[in-house]
Structures are given as structure tokens and as C-alpha cells.
Amino acid sequence: MSSGSDQQDIKREKILEAAYQRFLHYGYSKTTMNEIAGDLSLSKALLYYYFPDKSQLYIAVMRKLAAEYIQKLQNKLNKFDNLREAFIFQIDTQHDFVVKNYNFFDFFRVNEQNLPDTIWEIITEIHQTEMVLLSAAIQIEADKGNIKPVDNPGEIVDLLLDALHGVRVSAVSHKKAMFPQKEHLEEIHTKRLLLLDIFIKGLMY
Amino acid sequence: MSSGSDQQDIKREKILEAAYQRFLHYGYSKTTMNEIAGDLSLSKALLYYYFPDKSQLYIAVMRKLAAEYIQKLQNKLNKFDNLREAFIFQIDTQHDFVVKNYNFFDFFRVNEQNLPDTIWEIITEIHQTEMVLLSAAIQIEADKGNIKPVDNPGEIVDLLLDALHGVRVSAVSHKKAMFPQKEHLEEIHTKRLLLLDIFIKGLMY
DNA sequence: AAACTGACTATTTAAACAAAATTATCAAAA
DNA sequence: TTTTGATAATTTTGTTTAAATAGTCAGTTT
Structure with a gap:
């Protein structure tokens, strides 16, 4: 059922966790993709590699x-x-x-x-x-x-x-x-x- | 307790009724004092003679x-x-x-x-x-x-x-x-x- | 004097536009 | 396959101006 490597899943999880913390503390609209990426020391573009867009990440x-x-x-x-x-x-x-x-x-x-x-x-x-x-x-x-x-x-x-x-x-x-x-x-x-x-x-x- | 003449009370009532109809059909913000006055063929200034302002009229x-x-x-x-x-x-x-x-x-x-x-x-x-x-x-x-x-x-x-x-x-x-x-x-x-x-x-x- | 008005001012809302922030894409690098 | 910097596209924010509306008042009518 699930595609993608373990490594990919781990990174996905890390992104989800960072996103959750941001959304929780600042809300959806006051959280930017840049900030989430920054928290993980990643480029924003990578977020779009793992998730199609911001709302999908939230979901x-x-x-x-x-x-x-x-x-x-x-x-x-x-x-x-x-x-x-x-x-x-x-x-x-x-x-x-x-x-x-x-x-x-x-x-x-x-x-x-x-x-x-x-x-x-x-x-x-x-x-x-x-x-x-x-x-x-x-x-x-x-x-x-x-x-x-x-x-x-x-x-x-x-x-x-x-x-x-x-x-x-x-x-x-x-x-x-x-x-x-x-x-x-x-x-x-x-x-x-x-x-x-x-x-x-x-x-x- | 109540001050003002009967005539005044009657007019007040008419204004209240006209205002009610407007508020009911168009809501508070889409009703203008001009329109209420117009419905009664009165000048807008007269509304302010009977009521201090729009919100008080609504109330x-x-x-x-x-x-x-x-x-x-x-x-x-x-x-x-x-x-x-x-x-x-x-x-x-x-x-x-x-x-x-x-x-x-x-x-x-x-x-x-x-x-x-x-x-x-x-x-x-x-x-x-x-x-x-x-x-x-x-x-x-x-x-x-x-x-x-x-x-x-x-x-x-x-x-x-x-x-x-x-x-x-x-x-x-x-x-x-x-x-x-x-x-x-x-x-x-x-x-x-x-x-x-x-x-x-x-x-x- | 009480009821009323037209003409005026003061505020608020709406529209139009530019600037800034943010989302989203992509060709190229690791 | 994963990652990024640079860039395009879109959305949000701020600013200005015009229009709409609230609210005032000196003066007229009853």
C-alpha cells in the first residue's frame, strides 16, 4: 500500500512534526512554509517535494x-x-x-x-x-x-x-x-x- | 415615567415600524437612514430628532x-x-x-x-x-x-x-x-x- | 416652543492600485 | 532519488482616492 522508502517516511514524519508545532503555536495562516523549512534547516522547495501544497501538509x-x-x-x-x-x-x-x-x-x-x-x-x-x-x-x-x-x-x-x-x-x-x-x-x-x-x-x- | 406627547409617540412608532421592515429585509448594514426616512417621506434629520443614532434606533x-x-x-x-x-x-x-x-x-x-x-x-x-x-x-x-x-x-x-x-x-x-x-x-x-x-x-x- | 428640513461636515466603506510577502514551480546540483 | 537556489505566480497588505453614508446644525414651518 504505502510507497516510498523508510528514509522518506522518516523525513515526512519530521516535516509533519515541525509543521504541527508551527500550526499549533501560530495557527495556519500565520505559519509560512519558509518557517517550517527553516526549523528543519531545509529548503522550502523540499517541502513541496514531500507535500503537494500547504493545505495538504496541514491535512x-x-x-x-x-x-x-x-x-x-x-x-x-x-x-x-x-x-x-x-x-x-x-x-x-x-x-x-x-x-x-x-x-x-x-x-x-x-x-x-x-x-x-x-x-x-x-x-x-x-x-x-x-x-x-x-x-x-x-x-x-x-x-x-x-x-x-x-x-x-x-x-x-x-x-x-x-x-x-x-x-x-x-x-x-x-x-x-x-x-x-x-x-x-x-x-x-x-x-x-x-x-x-x-x-x-x-x-x- | 414616559415623556413626550402622544403625537410624538405615534411618530416614534411609525419610525420603528419602517426601520424594522428595512432591517428585516436588508439587514442592519445594508439599511441606510435615508431609506428609512424615504419610506416615511421624511427627512433623514428628523430621524435624528427622535433617535440619537442608527444603533440606538436598531436597539x-x-x-x-x-x-x-x-x-x-x-x-x-x-x-x-x-x-x-x-x-x-x-x-x-x-x-x-x-x-x-x-x-x-x-x-x-x-x-x-x-x-x-x-x-x-x-x-x-x-x-x-x-x-x-x-x-x-x-x-x-x-x-x-x-x-x-x-x-x-x-x-x-x-x-x-x-x-x-x-x-x-x-x-x-x-x-x-x-x-x-x-x-x-x-x-x-x-x-x-x-x-x-x-x-x-x-x-x- | 415643538416638529421639521436642506445644506453641510465627518466618518465609514469601497475601489483601485502598488508593494510586500508568501506560495508554488523548475532546471540544475548533490 | 533527494535537495536546492533562483524565479514565477498568487495572495495578502498597505495606501490612496472617490463614493456612500452617518451625523450636525442654522434656520423654516407649524
Whole structure:
């Protein structure tokens, strides 16, 4: 499947790492190809030897991040004691992911309405992984008889994820900050736990 | 409290109405004071006789819309048979309000992060009215013994409103449209009803 | 005096253009 | 095959000017 030598792959990795650091610290638009090349003491032209253009480089980094995130989720598949635990894991993991890479995602905010299809595919893939993980957790809980049998676990998961998302969005837009402050993070987390408890309770008999 | 003659109030009202129509059809920034004056066959200078500036005129219209919306809610205070009905009323009423005045609110989208304090006050007032209405509904339901007693109904209402908001936001951002299409509206509504049912169930014993 | 206006000024937005920065290419070297 | 310096192409940024619009005010009408 994969073409190219080991050497090539190693260099590719180095470029991805350097690019990631730049994108993370300065955002997509304030990072130049020259700077990435400079960090590696390479010529800019070499970057174009390994990646067709800047946006493809960004997407390649994104893909790597997504793969790590997905891996983290898949490691826990079917490893939960109960539904609540599964959702808390997803909430915390996603939260860490977003916080850690906040600046990296400025690409999303800038290109808002017309993200490349490839990005959408990555987002979809992440979403599906979350769905699989959490749907399984719901199914298990239903099989154990702790909650009502659900004909479509995915639908329920989707709904709860949307609702949890709302808790974040509202907290942000009520206040005027673009990104929740440290203090608000705690509040959001508390609210989410409350919502989660009520929701799970609502699934019971 | 209110100063100025009846005549003055009537003219003020006419200006507000004309301004509303313009703002609604063309948005804030694409509406000129000249046009509003023209619609009423008045000189632009007269608008400044009644309102200090353009943004204050806009805010005055906003205040009027908010007052009507708040009135609609207050009319139904303590008039619901059950909690679900109350929330459905709030969901539908808010939805209609947002859809009907969608263009009018472009002011919000443009000024995004730095809305005038007055606007925030209006938003807060609306939110508080919703809280009072729905908190009361929760309290009644608790008193009837249909759900667990809650020490802080406001907290619960706030949480559910956030969650419902999330259902809208997610539906919008998953697809690429800025505003949900007709088809999605139905989907959002269905999801919200489902969420509402689970949530209310989660509040029970 | 209160309601109103035309003519004026002050600001903001838009267009056009040049300059600078950055992306992207390519022939040639290592 | 990998790498680069030089260069072309494109995008962004800054500047100037013109146009549009917000906002003011002395003075007229009711």
C-alpha cells in the first residue's frame, strides 16, 4: 500500500512534526512554509517535494492527530463498567483533544463554511468512532437490563453528543469570550455531568 | 415615567415600524437612514430628532420585538398542563421568533464578539423570562409529585435549554449551511422532542 | 416652543492600485 | 532519488482616492 522508502517516511514524519508545532503555536495562516523549512534547516522547495501544497501538509498533520485520537478511543472499546463511565471518558478525551490543539484548529474557524472535503471526511471518521464506542456501551447496558432496550443506539448517542455540545457552546456565547476561561471549563464539566446523569436516568425503565 | 406627547409617540412608532421592515429585509448594514426616512417621506434629520443614532434606533426596534416575545411567554405563565407542554411551547415560540426575524439579527452576527451592553441586557431579560416560565412549570410538576423535588429549578431549565440549543447548532454545523434548511428543521424538531422526553423522564423518580 | 428640513461636515466603506510577502514551480546540483 | 537556489505566480497588505453614508446644525414651518 504505502510507497516510498523508510528514509522518506522518516523525513515526512519530521516535516509533519515541525509543521504541527508551527500550526499549533501560530495557527495556519500565520505559519509560512519558509518557517517550517527553516526549523528543519531545509529548503522550502523540499517541502513541496514531500507535500503537494500547504493545505495538504496541514491535512496530513490533521490526519495524524485524528488517528491518535481515534486510537485512544478504540483502545477502550468494550472496556467500560457502565454507560456513564463511557460517556465521561468520551467527554474528557474530546475535551483534552480540543484544548490541547486549540490553535491548530484556527484553520477551521477561518475557513468556516467551506472546509475541504478531506477535512470533512476526517471529522466524519472521528464522529463514527465515537458513535461505535458509545453505541456499544449503550448496547451493553441494555443487554445487562439496566436501561430500556433501544432499537437504534446510534440515534441516542448522536442526540446526547449534540446536547453535550450545546452545554459548551452556550457557556461560551453567554460570556463574550471566544474560548471558555479556566473557570468556565469547570462549570461546563459540572453541567455536562449533570446532564449525563439525567439523560442516563431518562433511558432507564 | 414616559415623556413626550402622544403625537410624538405615534411618530416614534411609525419610525420603528419602517426601520424594522428595512432591517428585516436588508439587514442592519445594508439599511441606510435615508431609506428609512424615504419610506416615511421624511427627512433623514428628523430621524435624528427622535433617535440619537442608527444603533440606538436598531436597539429600540430590538427592544420592541423582545417585549412582544416576552409578553407572549408571560401570557402562558402557569397555564400549562405539564412540563413537556411548557417546554414545547418555549421551543416552538423561540423557533418562530428566530426564523421570522432571521435577517434582522444579522447585526448580531456582524458584531459577533462586541455587542453593545444594551443588547446583552435585552438578551438577558429574555432569557430570564424563559427561566421564570419554565422554572415555574418544573416547580408545579414537582409539587404534583410527577418528578423528583428539585432544589434549584433554574439550574435544570438552564441545562435543558443549553442541551436543546446544542441540537440546533450541531445540525447546522454538520451540514455546511449557515441556517438549517426546511428539511433539517423537521429533523431538529424531532430530535428536540426526543431529547425532551428522555430528559423529563430523567427527572422522574 | 415643538416638529421639521436642506445644506453641510465627518466618518465609514469601497475601489483601485502598488508593494510586500508568501506560495508554488523548475532546471540544475548533490 | 533527494535537495536546492533562483524565479514565477498568487495572495495578502498597505495606501490612496472617490463614493456612500452617518451625523450636525442654522434656520423654516407649524
